Amino acid sequence: MAMFRREIPTAVLSFVGVVILLAFFTTLDIFETIKGVFTSWIPVISATSVGLGLIYMVYAQYMNYQRNKNLNNLIYLVVPLVFFVIFFGTALVVPGNISSDAYQWLYFHIYQNVGGVIYAVMFFTLASSAIRTMRVVTKDPSGALQFRLEAAALMFGGIIYTLRQIPLFQVYLPGIVGFGEWIMLVPNVGGGRAAVMAAALGAIVVGIRTLWGKEKTTTEVD
Amino acid sequence: MATVKERLAKTTRFYQIIWALCLIGMFIPLVRPLGLPVVLSEPVKDYYNSIVDLPEGSVIAVSFGASAALLDEQEAQFLATWKTIFQQGHKVIFYCTTEDSPIVIRNELIVVVPESYGYTYGTDYVILPYSPLGEAGQAAFAQSIRSIYSTDINGDSLDEIPLMEDIDNEEGIDLLVYQYTSCTDIEWAVRQWVVPFNTPVIATTLGCCGPMAAPYYPTQIQGFLSGSGAGTELEVVSGNPGPGAAMGDAKNLGILPFLAAVLWMNIKPFIGKEEK
Amino acid sequence: MTSVIGGLIGTLFIISVMSMLWKDNIFFRFGQAAIMGASIAHYTFMNFQSVHNNAIKPILAGNVLFIIPLILGLLTYSRLRSDVSWLAKYPTNVLIGVGTGVMIAGTLRGQIIDQIKQTILDAFTGLNGILILIGVVTAFSFFIFTKEHTGALGTSVKIGRVFLMISLGANFSGELVWYLTQMIGRMMYILNEFIWPLLGA
Amino acid sequence: MIKTGTYLDLLLMIVIVAATYYFYEKTKDPTWKPFIRHIPALDAIREGVGKSVEEDKPVHFAMGQSGGQLYSNLVSMTLTALAFLRHITILCAEHGARLIVHLPSQTESIPLIEGTAREGFGFAGKPEMYRRDDMRYYGRGALTWTQGVTASYAEEGVGLNLSIGIFYSDCPISLEMAHIMGGMNVGGTGRWIMVYAFAMMCDYVFLGEEIYAAAAQVSEDPIMISGILIEEVGKFFVYILLIVGTLLAAVGLDVAALLSL
Numbered sequence: 039m040a041m042f043r044r045e046i047p048t049a050v051l052s053f054v055g056v057v058i059l060l061a062f063f064t065t066l067d068i069f070e071t072i073k074g075v076f077t078s079w080i081p082v083i084s085a086t087s088v089g090l091g092l093i094y095m096v097y098a099q100y101m102n103y104q105r106n107k108n109l110n111n112l113i114y115l116v117v118p119l120v121f122f123v124i125f126f127g128t129a130l131v132v133p134g135n136i137s138s139d140a141y142q143w144l145y146f147h148i149y150q151n152v153g154g155v156i157y158a159v160m161f162f163t164l165a166s167s168a169i170r171t172m173r174v175v176t177k178d179p180s181g182a183l184q185f186r187l188e189a190a191a192l193m194f195g196g197i198i199y200t201l202r203q204i205p206l207f208q209v210y211l212p213g214i215v216g217f218g219e220w221i222m223l224v225p226n227v228g229g230g231r232a233a234v235m236a237a238a239l240g241a242i243v244v245g246i247r248t249l250w251g252k253e254k255t256t257t258e259v260d
Numbered sequence: 261m262a263t264v265k266e267r268l269a270k271t272t273r274f275y276q277i278i279w280a281l282c283l284i285g286m287f288i289p290l291v292r293p294l295g296l297p298v299v300l301s302e303p304v305k306d307y308y309n310s311i312v313d314l315p316e317g318s319v320i321a322v323s324f325g326a327s328a329a330l331l332d333e334q335e336a337q338f339l340a341t342w343k344t345i346f347q348q349g350h351k352v353i354f355y356c357t358t359e360d361s362p363i364v365i366r367n368e369l370i371v372v373v374p375e376s377y378g379y380t381y382g383t384d385y386v387i388l389p390y391s392p393l394g395e396a397g398q399a400a401f402a403q404s405i406r407s408i409y410s411t412d413i414n415g416d417s418l419d420e421i422p423l424m425e426d427i428d429n430e431e432g433i434d435l436l437v438y439q440y441t442s443c444t445d446i447e448w449a450v451r452q453w454v455v456p457f458n459t460p461v462i463a464t465t466l467g468c469c470g471p472m473a474a475p476y477y478p479t480q481i482q483g484f485l486s487g488s489g490a491g492t493e494l495e496v497v498s499g500n501p502g503p504g505a506a507m508g509d510a511k512n513l514g515i516l517p518f519l520a521a522v523l524w525m526n527i528k529p530f531i532g533k534e535e536k
Numbered sequence: 537m538t539s540v541i542g543g544l545i546g547t548l549f550i551i552s553v554m555s556m557l558w559k560d561n562i563f564f565r566f567g568q569a570a571i572m573g574a575s576i577a578h579y580t581f582m583n584f585q586s587v588h589n590n591a592i593k594p595i596l597a598g599n600v601l602f603i604i605p606l607i608l609g610l611l612t613y614s615r616l617r618s619d620v621s622w623l624a625k626y627p628t629n630v631l632i633g634v635g636t637g638v639m640i641a642g643t644l645r646g647q648i649i650d651q652i653k654q655t656i657l658d659a660f661t662g663l664n665g666i667l668i669l670i671g672v673v674t675a676f677s678f679f680i681f682t683k684e685h686t687g688a689l690g691t692s693v694k695i696g697r698v699f700l701m702i703s704l705g706a707n708f709s710g711e712l713v714w715y716l717t718q719m720i721g722r723m724m725y726i727l728n729e730f731i732w733p734l735l736g737a
Numbered sequence: 738m739i740k741t742g743t744y745l746d747l748l749l750m751i752v753i754v755a756a757t758y759y760f761y762e763k764t765k766d767p768t769w770k771p772f773i774r775h776i777p778a779l780d781a782i783r784e785g786v787g788k789s790v791e792e793d794k795p796v797h798f799a800m801g802q803s804g805g806q807l808y809s810n811l812v813s814m815t816l817t818a819l820a821f822l823r824h825i826t827i828l829c830a831e832h833g834a835r836l837i838v839h840l841p842s843q844t845e846s847i848p849l850i851e852g853t854a855r856e857g858f859g860f861a862g863k864p865e866m867y868r869r870d871d872m873r874y875y876g877r878g879a880l881t882w883t884q885g886v887t888a889s890y891a892e893e894g895v896g897l898n899l900s901i902g903i904f905y906s907d908c909p910i911s912l913e914m915a916h917i918m919g920g921m922n923v924g925g926t927g928r929w930i931m932v933y934a935f936a937m938m939c940d941y942v943f944l945g946e947e948i949y950a951a952a953a954q955v956s957e958d959p960i961m962i963s964g965i966l967i968e969e970v971g972k973f974f975v976y977i978l979l980i981v982g983t984l985l986a987a988v989g990l991d992v993a994a995l996l997s998l
Contacts, residue, residue, distance in 0.1 A: 042624040050774040051629035051636075058637025059750075062456075063743050070403070076350045076634050077400035078407035078603035080808050081391045082591040083627050084845050085583040086609020091844040092576055093616065094874040101870030110892060113565050121573030136363055136581070145328070145363060147546040150576060151725055152571050153329025155553040156880040160720045160906060161715035162557055163913035164934070165282070165518045166275035168708065171937040172522050185527055191698045192936070195705025196712075197522065203467065203489050203713045205296040206512035215299045221706055224664045226471050228671015229703030231651050232696065233929040233945045234475060235672075236679035238647035240927065240949035242750075242811035243964045244758055245636045245643075252814055252960050254823075260559040267608045272917060279557060286720050290727060329880060332721025333714050359582035359877070364650035390582050391591055395642070395809040396634045410594050415575040440804065442905050443930040444811065451642025455650070467717070468906070471703065472930045479654055486710065509574075511713065518712075545754055553884070554916075560891040568884035579842075615848040620767030625850035628807060632816075635808035644746035652975060653996040656982040673979065680972060681774050681950045681965050700944070702931035711906065711933075 048251045055249040092122075125149070172196065195221055278521045287516035294509045295501055303470075304493040307483030308344065308461045310435060318434035319427065323398065323449070325357040325440045326364040330466060334441075335339040336491025336504030337464045338368050341437065342470040342523050343500040345406060346377035351423055353433075355388040355401065355409065360442075362413055383422045387413040395448040402459070430457045437462055443469035447488075454480045543730030550722050671699035744998040749974060756970040760963035769959070771966055778953045781941035782899060786828045789896025790996055794920075795835040795871075797895055798825050799911060800902030801926070802882035805846025811903045813949070814927045815846065818902030819853045820952040820961070825899050830866050837887050837893065840874045843903075847874070883910040895920030900939075901948055904931045912938035925951075953979045978988025 054076055061069035099118065103111040125144060132138040136145070172193040178184050201207040202218020247253045266352040312321075326334065345352060351382045354487050356362050365387055376386055388409045391397060400408050411417055421515030426432060436459050438449040446463055460482055463473055467487025477484060483496055489511075552567030587609075591602045608630060614623035655672050658665035674696035677689060685693045739747065747900060772831060778886075789796045793838055798854050800818035807815060822838065829836040851872055858867040876883030887910065889896075898915035904926040912922050916938055924935050925943025935942045943951050949968070953961040986992040 043625070045630045047622075047625040050626065051633040052631025055637035055640075056631055058634060059641055062637075062641035063740060063747055063750075064738050065740055066738065071636075074400060074403050074407050075601065076630070077403070077870060079602075079608070079639070080319050080396045080631060080634055081393060081408065082398075082587060082602060082605035083609040083612075083631060084394075084808070084843070085586040085590070086394045086606060086843040087612040087627070087847075088580050088583040089844075090578060090615065090847050091610055091723065091842070091874045091876065093613075094840065094847060094869075095572070095576065095871060095876065098870045098873050105870075109562070110565050111751075113562070113569050114888075117566060118571035118573030118575035118576070121570045122577040123573075125574045125577030126581055126787075129577070137366065142367075143542060144364070144574070145578075147542040147729075148549060148570070149574050150328035150331065150360075151546040152549045152553055152567065152723070153327070153575075153878060153880045154332055154718050154725075155550050155722055156883055156910065157329060157333075157715050157906060158719035159554060159557060160909045161712065161719045162275070162279045162282070164708070164712050164715060164909045165278065165521075167909070167913050167916075167934075167937045168712065169275070169278065169518070169521045169525055173525050173529075175526060177529050187694075188449055188697055188701045191701035192705040192708070192933075193522070193526075195446045195702035196709045197519070197705075199471075199517075199706045200515065200712060203487070203709065204511050205298065205489075205508045206294075210960075215301065219301060220664070222471055222474050224667050225290045225671055225699050225702040226706040227475050227658075227669045229675045229696070229699035229701075230471060231475050231655060231668070232672045232675030232679070232928060233700065233703070233932070235648050235651050235975060236676060236946040236972070237927045237949075238643045238970050239975070240817075240946045241811075241813035242640055242643055242753060243757070243967045243971065244816055244949065245640045246753060247960065247964060248636050248813075248816065248965075249634065249640075250757065250761075252761070254820070254956065254958060254961070276558065282716075283719075283723075286716070286723055290720070290723055329878065330718070332718050332724075359579055362582075391586050391590055392583070394635075394806070396638045399638055399642075408590070410597070411589055415589075430631075444928050447642070447646060448809070450650075451646040452638075455642060456646045467556070467714035468707065468930065470710050471706045473652065475654070480650065487714055489713070499777070506724065507717055507720055508724070511716055514720065515713070526638050554888060556884075559886075564884075565888060568881075568888055572881045572885060575878050575881045579877035589920055598797050609845075612845055612848055615851060621848065621852065624852075628845065628849050631807035632812055635806070635812035639809070639812055640750070641746075644749050645743070648975065649745050649978075651738065652978050652982060653993060655979065656986050656992050656996070659983055660986060669979075669983070673976075676972065676975065678944070679946045680969065682969050684774055701936075703929070704936055706759060707930050708933040708937065711909070715906075715909075 052249050052251055168196065195226065264333075278517050281517035282514050285516055286510045288513055289509040291505065294505065294511065294512060296512065298492055298496050298508065300493050301341055301490070303477055303484045303486075304420055304490050304497060305483070306478060307462050308494060308497050309487055310482045311341075311344050311350070312459065313350055314348065314350060314434055317351060319351045319353065320345060320431055320435045321433045322352060322354045322437045322439055323439060324354050324365055325362045325445070326361045327358060327441045328364055330359040331364065332507070333466050333488050334439075334464065335490065336488050336495060336502050336507070337485045338439075339372060339502045340465060340491060340498055340500045341505075342368060342372045344494070344498045346372065346374055346379060352385040353423070353427070354385070355386065356390040356413075357393045357397070359390050362387070376428050386421055386423050389413045394453060398448045398452040402442040402457060404429055430459050433459060435460045435462065437464065439464045439467070441466055443472040446473050446481070450480050452477055540730065540733045543726070543733060547726050547730045550726065670695070675699045742997060744843075745996065746855070749971070752974050753967060753971055756967045760958065760966050764959035764963050771962065773950065773954060773962065773965055776943065776947055776954065778925070778943050778947075779951055779954060781923045782825065782897070783828060785897030785899065785923055786825070786832050786834050786923055789834045790813065790832050792894070792896050794894035794896035795837050796825060796829055796897045796899065797837050797839065797886070797889070797915070797920070798822055799839040799886060799898070799900045800850075800906040801900070802842055802879050802907040803905055804902035805841035805843030805850065806903055807843070807846055807849070811928070814903045817927070817948055817952040819849065820956050821855050821899065821901045822850065823857040823860075824955040826854050827861045830858050830861030830863040834896070835871070837871045837873060837889060839882070839889070840872055842875070842877045842882065856945035879905065879907040883907050887914045890914055890918045894918070898922050898989045900924035900935075901943070902926060903928060904934070908934045909938070928977070971982055
């Protein structure tokens with residue numbers, strides 16, 4: 039029985055991964071066919087598991103409310119369920135489903151609209167963190183001024199590319215477009231490429247360890 | 261000596277003042293537009309040329325991974341792209357890779373109206389429904405469209421759709437317009453379309469994803485639009501005005517308080533205002 | 537009128553979410569909870585539809601092989617009972633197997649070899665290309681973990697970190713302007729869907 | 738039989754597989770202790786757990802709104818985040834700190850995440866500390882995730898906020914809100930595009946690929962630690978290709994064709 043819990047699932051993982059690699063490296067059609075079958079399963083497995091999240095969400099909200107019966111926790115328990123029923127019910131029952139006028143109304147004014155707000159909020163949180171971080175010169179405890187090279191580089195890349203994206207500066211700050219593009223296509227590419235390659239190597243090593251059956255997170259968790 | 265909490269409250273108040281000023285700055289041009297001109301960049305020109313240089317009737321696949329929440333950033337790109345494609349008479353296969361995409365694409369096509377360009381659904385363009393593809397799904401799509409999508413968005417079998425008659429994999433695709441909102445997803449297109457099949461790819465994405473797409477341009481991806489600014493540029497270069505212009509105007513004043521605050525924080529140490 | 541009411545509701549939701557920038561409050565909690573319910577409903581519905589289109593329909597059409605991913609998907613729910621929770625390893629391991637295989641296959645070429653190739657080709661295009669090469673070589677040295685960053689390696693890492701920071705700055709800027717656009721978009725929503733219709737403009 | 742255009746990929750793969758085999762053999766020697774440079778952010782995790790206990794606030798662990806990707810190129814990052822989850826679970830169990838895990842939107846990853854947390858508490862000898870209601874799921878999208886996380890900070894307080902994994906545009910809110918609410922931010926992501934947010938908002942940051950090395954160090958597992966050395970072999974290979982390729986190009990050889998093999 040223990041074999042079904044550990045060894046066989048690990049073998050399944052390795053088999054699937056190796057077949058996909060063989061499909062990439064070899065000209066044998068059989069591997070390409072098997073790869074096609076596996077990759078077509080992925081969306082189905084992923085989509086079928088979606089109810090699990092709903093169960094976890096409701097459970098956590100319910101338990102929180104049981105532990106601490108305050109108004110906030112009551113809101114978290116009831117309001118999501120109410121809106122779930124409104125949205126899901128409309129999509130399911132109203133003719134036309136998600137294309138119906140009723141769903142489109144809900145979607146546009148609530149889902150899409152408020153979805154956009156969260157990114158709007160990020161403008162403010164990001165701006166405040168940048169104001170805090172982009173300080174090229176600071177005072178140390180003795181009162182002496184210190185130049186921070188890395189903060190200067192961060193600010194250089196950040197501010198120049200910001201100016202390049204703003205029409206006002208494009209018009210009234212000659213050369214800013216070219217300079218901004220240069221930042222993006224030269225130093226950014228130099229640093230970014232190195233980071234991409236390093237992360238890729240890290241990912242491949244973890245990947246091979248996983249296919250080898252030595253990745254703890256996939257083998258030891260029951 | 262201020263406590264950590266008090267200092268935190270003080271800095272938060274400072275940020276809140278900057279935030280309020282930014283809001284006011286954004287608001288003014290929305291009521292009184294400034295109307296500044298637009299400067300074109302190379303990736304946008306190449307993006308546009310990739311579409312218009314294709315022979316008429318070429319097949320373009322649009323991997324559509326839109327997020328409804330991000331339409332402010334991408335709507336100008338979408339509308340200008342669809343209009344450019346339809347003006348050239350190319351055939352289009354839209355396939356939806358996020359759960360928001362089917363609604364977004366339908367709404368976009370209500371605005372653009374392919375039929376007004378002489379298009380017929382099923383013959384000149386088709387929309388495939390949502391499927392959570394991920395990178396593996398992109399690989400599967402390039403290999404066999406029918407292994408991922410058995411029907412179109414209306415539930416009709418792909419075998420009954422004239423446009424899809426002879427198309428089932430990357431061989432039938434002349435250009436991939438890869439639309440995405442998660443910056444590293446550009447790698448999916450590179451790895452699953454460019455590396456194995458050399459399919460020409462152009463990309464349309466958020467402003468933040470431009471720096472991540474840049475290392476792949478122009479060799480692996482032929483052009484890209486990043487952000488609403490690039491959408492506005494495409495509107496200009498393609499001669500299809502859209503919602504991008506108003507956005508550009510409001511950015512001008514909205515960003516100024518932030519820039520002033522960064523400048524102030526860097527001047528402070530020199531005038532002895534810096535707290536330890 | 538429906539439009540103004542929609543605009544009003546949308547505006548109230550925008551304000552409720554943004555109010556968290558001022559301080560935590562009950563309206564923010566309400567808005568957050570409502571969106572959580574709405575979002576999971578949309579997500580669940582679209583995925584059910586996806587299962588219907590990509591699994592149920594093919595199965596009914598005779599493609600019985602799709603029963604397997606359907607069963608695998610259902611096995612993820614075994615996590616809810618601790619005595620059978622190990623069954624969930626099968627679907628997760630199939631997913632990880634596919635993910636790992638696809639990732640390794642594409643990463644070798646797309647993220648490593650093609651990047652090296654492009655860096656070398658760039659290096660012979662002029663000063664900018666040489667700068668890219670210097671950036672790649674020095675920034676890459678930052679990611680060496682088996683040597684202390686001192687001496688020549690230390691110098692290389694210092695230069696590399698400058699390139700990395702400029703790159704981070706550019707990334708930051710792209711995001712900042714995007715978020716600014718989003719804020720403008722929401723202001724346009726309030727104006728176009730609520731204020732102007734209300735004023736009859 | 739081997740596809741043209743994949744020879745060099747195969748060579749790199751063979752180099753890494755051979756290095757993997759070599760170093761796995763090395764790990765069988767219990768006296769083998771390779772040198773790995775110290776990553777300062779690692780100490781901060783323990784410090785942050787201590788801070789949480791002192792302030793009687795929970796430790797928050799997040800692997801990103803989209804941090805449960807099992808079938809994309811980012812799967813390695815998901816697994817790396819799980820190594821940190823196991824580590825923080827053990828630390829919380831040892832110090833008696835409450836751990837709240839903010840689940841990503843990918844429901845298919847929940848079994849793995851929950852299993853890792855449960856296993857971590859079990860390993861530390863305190864399985865009773867595992868609470869399913871502290872596994873928080875917020876639905877799909879950055880909107881609900883960031884709001885859920887922010888609400889949790891506001892409601893329950895935040896001592897340490899450990900954010901490691903696949904982060905998109907969710908982290909500028911979650912990190913900044915944790916900071917504003919007095920939490921200590923430690924984190925990192927392998928997604929280069931979002932590293933800036935961590936660099937700007939965290940008290941201690943893992944820069945890009947450092948998360949893989951740090952995960953190996955926290956695991957204290959020789960196999961995972963050997964992974965760092967295997968990566969170094971890969972880096973050596975990259976440097977060789979870069980240097981040799983540049984020299985060959987300088988003498989006029991068609992390097993593009995060679996590297997397309």
